[in-house]
Amino acid sequence: MNLEHINALKTLLSLPKKIAIIPHKNPDGDAIGSTLALWHYLKGKGHNAMVVAPNDFPKFLKWMPGAESILNFEKENTQAMDRISSAEVIFTLDFNHLGRVGQMTASLEAAEATFVMVDHHQEPSDYAQIMYSDVRMSSTCEMVYHLLTYLNAEDEVTSEIANCIYTGILTDTGSFKFKSTTSTTHRIVAKLIDKGADNTAIHSRIYDTNSPSRLHLLGCALKNMVILSEYNTTYITLSQEELDQYNFSKGDTEGFVNYGLTLEHIRFAVIFIENREEGILKISFRSVGDFDVNHFARKFFEGGGHTNAAGGKSDASMAETTRYFESLLPQFKKALTL
Structure with a gap:
C-alpha cells in the first residue's frame, strides 16, 4: 500500500464514520475472516460499522466472532440497502470488481461513499478511491494484518481479530501449502497465535465438522472424476x-477441486457444479x-482469480x-506436460 493511500485512509478514519464492509458473493473463509477482522477493529475505534454480505456463507464459518451480526443482502434486503446507501x-x-457481488452490484454502483478496496486478485478495476491491491499476498486476511500495521494498530489486534485473520489465512493458503505462503505469512501467523x-x-471448526451427506457428496464427486492423462488434467462434475x-x-463442495491435484502427475484440476437456480455451471x-x-x-x-486458483462460469x-x-486442452498440451 503506497504512502499516499495510507495517509488518505488515516485521514478518512480520523473521525467516526458510518461504514459498510462488503465481501464477495458466496463468501469463503478469507472473505468472512477479513471483513469481520476489519469490523472488530473499526468498531473498537468508535466507527458505526457493519458487514453486509451479498448472500449466506457456509455453516463451518458461522462460529467466527461477530458472524451473527453480518447482514445478508438476500434475506435482509431493505436493511442492507439502507446501510449501503447511507x-x-x-x-x-x-x-476487485463490483460484478463479484451479484445482485448487490447496483446498490454499490449507486452509493456515494468513499470506496476502499483491499484485495489480492489480479487485474483490479478502478472503482475505489483508496486501493490496497497486491497479487503477491497469500490472502486478503494477511493484507488486513498489514493494513492494521500501516494504521499503527498492530497492538490493537484482539483475540477476536486474530481468530478472524488466522481463519482467512488458513483457508486461502490451503493450510499453508500454496505457493503464495511466504515466511512473512508464517511470521504473521505466529503473531496471531500470540494474540x-x-x-x-480453528482448524477443527473448519475441517472437522463434516456431515454424513457431505462425505457422501464427496464420494459422488470422486466417482465422477475424469482423468485426462495426456494433458495431466482432471475434472469433476456435479449435477443439480x-x-x-x-x-x-x-460450502459443502469447498475444497473438492483440490482432490484432483493429489493425483501423481496432475497439474490442472477443475470442478463443474450445476446451479439450476442461477442457470449456470460454477467452475x-x-x-x-x-x-x-x-x-x-x-x-x-x-472468470479470473490467481495464477494457481481461479473461478469461472458457463451458461451451457x-x-x-x-x-x-476438453477441446481447449490440446493448445495447452506443452504447458501442461513440461
Missing part, C-alpha cells in the same frame, strides 16, 4: 440432481507450477461445457 465509507474486501488465535480449534440427492448446503480451476488458470478462466469462462449444459473444456 454509508460514508465502503470497504470492499477479497474482490489469541486458537489455531487447533446429485447435489439434491446428497442434501447439498452452502473452479486449480493448478500447480506455472500453468496460469487465471488467464485460462478469463479467456474462456468469464454440463455435456456441452465439458466437451468445450
Whole structure:
C-alpha cells in the first residue's frame, strides 16, 4: 500500500464514520475472516460499522466472532440497502470488481461513499478511491494484518481479530501449502497465535465438522472424476440432481477441486457444479507450477482469480461445457506436460 493511500485512509478514519464492509458473493473463509477482522477493529475505534454480505456463507464459518451480526443482502434486503446507501465509507474486501457481488452490484454502483478496496486478485478495476491491491499476498486476511500495521494498530489486534485473520489465512493458503505462503505469512501467523488465535480449534471448526451427506457428496464427486492423462488434467462434475440427492448446503463442495491435484502427475484440476437456480455451471480451476488458470478462466469462462486458483462460469449444459473444456486442452498440451 503506497504512502499516499495510507495517509488518505488515516485521514478518512480520523473521525467516526458510518461504514459498510462488503465481501464477495458466496463468501469463503478469507472473505468472512477479513471483513469481520476489519469490523472488530473499526468498531473498537468508535466507527458505526457493519458487514453486509451479498448472500449466506457456509455453516463451518458461522462460529467466527461477530458472524451473527453480518447482514445478508438476500434475506435482509431493505436493511442492507439502507446501510449501503447511507454509508460514508465502503470497504470492499477479497474482490476487485463490483460484478463479484451479484445482485448487490447496483446498490454499490449507486452509493456515494468513499470506496476502499483491499484485495489480492489480479487485474483490479478502478472503482475505489483508496486501493490496497497486491497479487503477491497469500490472502486478503494477511493484507488486513498489514493494513492494521500501516494504521499503527498492530497492538490493537484482539483475540477476536486474530481468530478472524488466522481463519482467512488458513483457508486461502490451503493450510499453508500454496505457493503464495511466504515466511512473512508464517511470521504473521505466529503473531496471531500470540494474540489469541486458537489455531487447533480453528482448524477443527473448519475441517472437522463434516456431515454424513457431505462425505457422501464427496464420494459422488470422486466417482465422477475424469482423468485426462495426456494433458495431466482432471475434472469433476456435479449435477443439480446429485447435489439434491446428497442434501447439498452452502460450502459443502469447498475444497473438492483440490482432490484432483493429489493425483501423481496432475497439474490442472477443475470442478463443474450445476446451479439450476442461477442457470449456470460454477467452475473452479486449480493448478500447480506455472500453468496460469487465471488467464485460462478469463479467456474462456468469464472468470479470473490467481495464477494457481481461479473461478469461472458457463451458461451451457454440463455435456456441452465439458466437451468445450476438453477441446481447449490440446493448445495447452506443452504447458501442461513440461
